[in-house]
Amino acid sequence: MSIANRKNPLLGYNFQISLTESQSSPAGTLTTIALTGAGLTVAAGFQECSGLEGTLEVHEQAVGGRNDAVLRFPTRMKWTNIQLKRGIVASDVLWTWFEGFAQGKASRRDGVIVLQNEEHQPQIVWGFRRGLPVKYSGPALNAQQSAVAIESIEIAHEGLYHIRGASGIAAAARAIFDALT
Numbered sequence: 332m333s334i335a336n337r338k339n340p341l342l343g344y345n346f347q348i349s350l351t352e353s354q355s356s357p358a359g360t361l362t363t364i365a366l367t368g369a370g371l372t373v374a375a376g377f378q379e380c381s382g383l384e385g386t387l388e389v390h391e392q393a394v395g396g397r398n399d400a401v402l403r404f405p406t407r408m409k410w411t412n413i414q415l416k417r418g419i420v421a422s423d424v425l426w427t428w429f430e431g432f433a434q435g436k437a438s439r440r441d442g443v444i445v446l447q448n449e450e451h452q453p454q455i456v457w458g459f460r461r462g463l464p465v466k467y468s469g470p471a472l473n474a475q476q477s478a479v480a481i482e483s484i485e486i487a488h489e490g491l492y493h494i495r496g497a498s499g500i501a502a503a504a505r506a507i508f509d510a511l512t
Contacts, residue, residue, distance in 0.1 A: 413486045419479075461489040
């Protein structure tokens with residue numbers, strides 16, 4: 332294989348996250364939380380996104396007379412919470428969303444996470460359904476250090492999915508989002 336045809340792994344530092352109210356119309360409120368704005372309202376830039384993970388739970392059944400193995404059957408998917416971390420800024424959009432559930436005023440959000448290449452072109456897209464902020468962590472403060480104050484939010488959701496053909500879909504979605512804003 333020639334070097335020109337080689338597919339290098341994508342770098343994990345160039346991503347974009349968008350949240351919209353669950354079950355809203357296409358013209359619903361869209362908040363983009365991203366490293367690159369792509370023409371959308373940028374509410375926050377994150378330094379880390381983790382939790383793009385699912386596990387298929389398995390039921391084990393021991394069968395009489397079959398001593399060499401245990402049969403395994405798939406049962407249900409279990410999804411890991413998505414965790415977002417960023418340096419704290421003047422915008423309190425994360426806290427407001429989290430606090431809104433304590434007051435009964437907030438709504439769930441669907442999300443899209445786009446991994447981009449070096450030219451900021453969408454390459455891989457994950458989506459999640461009915462995101463719910465289940466944990467907010469403020470910064471650890473220490474007067475003897477000069478580290479950036481970090482806040483994080485953890486989002487439970489009802490399913491993670493991978494969108495095939497990310498480049499074309501993400502470009503079309505970007506055009507729709509640009510038209511909405």
